[in-house]
Amino acid sequence: MVVEGVTKAFGATPVLRGVTLTAPPGTLTAVLGRSGCGKTTLLRIVAGFDRPDAGTVALHGRTVAGPGRALPPEQRGIGYLTQEGSLFPHLTVAANVLFGLPRRERRQGGARVAALLETVDLAPELADRHPHELSGGQQQRVALARALAPEPAVVLLDEPFSSLDAGLRADTQRAVAKALAAAGATALLVTHDRAEALALADQVAVMRDGVIAQVDAPAAIYRDPVDPGVGALVGDAVLLDGRRAAAGRVSCALGDLALRGDGPDATQVRVLVRPEQLVVGRDGPGVPARVRTREFRGPDLTVELAVGAGAEDAVVVAARLPGDADVLPGDDVTVAVRGAVTAYRV
Numbered sequence: 001m002v003v004e005g006v007t008k009a010f011g012a013t014p015v016l017r018g019v020t021l022t023a024p025p026g027t028l029t030a031v032l033g034r035s036g037c038g039k040t041t042l043l044r045i046v047a048g049f050d051r052p053d054a055g056t057v058a059l060h061g062r063t064v065a066g067p068g069r070a071l072p073p074e075q076r077g078i079g080y081l082t083q084e085g086s087l088f089p090h091l092t093v094a095a096n097v098l099f100g101l102p103r104r105e106r107r108q109g110g111a112r113v114a115a116l117l118e119t120v121d122l123a124p125e126l127a128d129r130h131p132h133e134l135s136g137g138q139q140q141r142v143a144l145a146r147a148l149a150p151e152p153a154v155v156l157l158d159e160p161f162s163s164l165d166a167g168l169r170a171d172t173q174r175a176v177a178k179a180l181a182a183a184g185a186t187a188l189l190v191t192h193d194r195a196e197a198l199a200l201a202d203q204v205a206v207m208r209d210g211v212i213a214q215v216d217a218p219a220a221i222y223r224d225p226v227d228p229g230v231g232a233l234v235g236d237a238v239l240l241d242g243r244r245a246a247a248g249r250v251s252c253a254l255g256d257l258a259l260r261g262d263g264p265d266a267t268q269v270r271v272l273v274r275p276e277q278l279v280v281g282r283d284g285p286g287v288p289a290r291v292r293t294r295e296f297r298g299p300d301l302t303v304e305l306a307v308g309a310g311a312e313d314a315v316v317v318a319a320r321l322p323g324d325a326d327v328l329p330g331d332d333v334t335v336a337v338r339g340a341v342t343a344y345r346v
């Protein structure tokens with residue numbers, strides 16, 4: 001799937017300002033961005049529900065939208081999964097899935113329905129239930145089975161997990177990702193949930209201000225974001241003012257730190273550190289700090305540290321520690337940085 005230079009305005013308000021994105025066949029691309037940044041608009045244009053003002057969309061080498069060309073949605077070979085799944089409430093699970101099959105295949109579709117339910121990890125005995133007799137996660141799996149029934153080459157997923165509670169969400173995400181991979185579909189998942197994007201996608205495309213700010217593999221975009229904004233969107237980030245020190249080093253409130261790569265060719269920089277890089281100790285290496293707050297989250301906890309304790313202009317940073325770490329608000333500690341950090345031109 002190749003989207004090139006797609007723009008779209010609603011009235012005088014530009015929403016997409018030139019979106020360019022390639023999703024390799026058979027992979028899952030997550031489009032990650034804040035609410036309202038235009039993710040759904042992009043999906044609707046790929047699906048054919050909306051027309052771009054400019055730019056092109058090609059699916060498997062065939063231009064489906066562009067100047068003078070607008071293939072209707074039903075001829076694009078796409079499956080679409082929405083937030084609510086939109087199952088027919090009066091039909092059973094089996095009948096809902098059958099509905100996704102081409103009309104001529106519906107009469108003898110029993111075996112196909114069974115296979116599709118298996119693909120999405122649903123027990124065969126659920127086939128006779130109605131949607132209201134299923135959990136939200138099971139409903140989404142049925143909706144995916146229906147979307148996969150006609151064997152679409154491209155599957156578009158619009159925040160399909162956002163209405164599920166945390167427990168169901170993880171299981172449903174796994175089942176959906178597995179089913180998409182088994183179907184060999186090219187999938188585009190839009191989400192504002194960075195953990196979901198990083199966990200499920202082969203590549204993450206960060207959308208901001210109507211353009212794609214960066215596309216990369218999850219680990220790469222987390223480690224090497226193109227700018228502090230993308231860095232803060234894909235993960236928790238400690239952002240500090242700093243100065244380039246000796247070659248490959250940067251100096252900031254957390255001390256003299258090693259830079260990843262060459263860093264920018266500038267003296268004043270913005271330094272990005274991930275909270276899990278901060279090592280908090282009693283009398284360890286690093287700089288002195290005072291614990292301000294402590295938020296317990298089970299396996300880990302987050303502490304806010306005032307670095308340069310006591311000083312009026314102390315810099316506050318958030319660190320993530322193991323859940324059993326023995327630190328309390330008011331404690332004097334030391335904080336060091338593990339690994340290299342990234343720096344950007346201010």
Ligand SMILES: Nc1ncnc2c1ncn2[C@@H]1O[C@H](COP(=O)(O)OP(=O)(O)OP(=O)(O)O)[C@@H](O)[C@H]1O
Binds near residue numbers: 034035036192
């Ligand atoms: N049909 C429309 N007419 C006018 N404005 C629209 C229309 N569709 C979307 N918009 C506006 O375009 C912007 C982008 O909307 P879109 O739904 O694409 O964002 P999104 O990133 O998917 O957001 P969310 O995560 O909240 O769904 C919003 O400001 C929205 O109000």
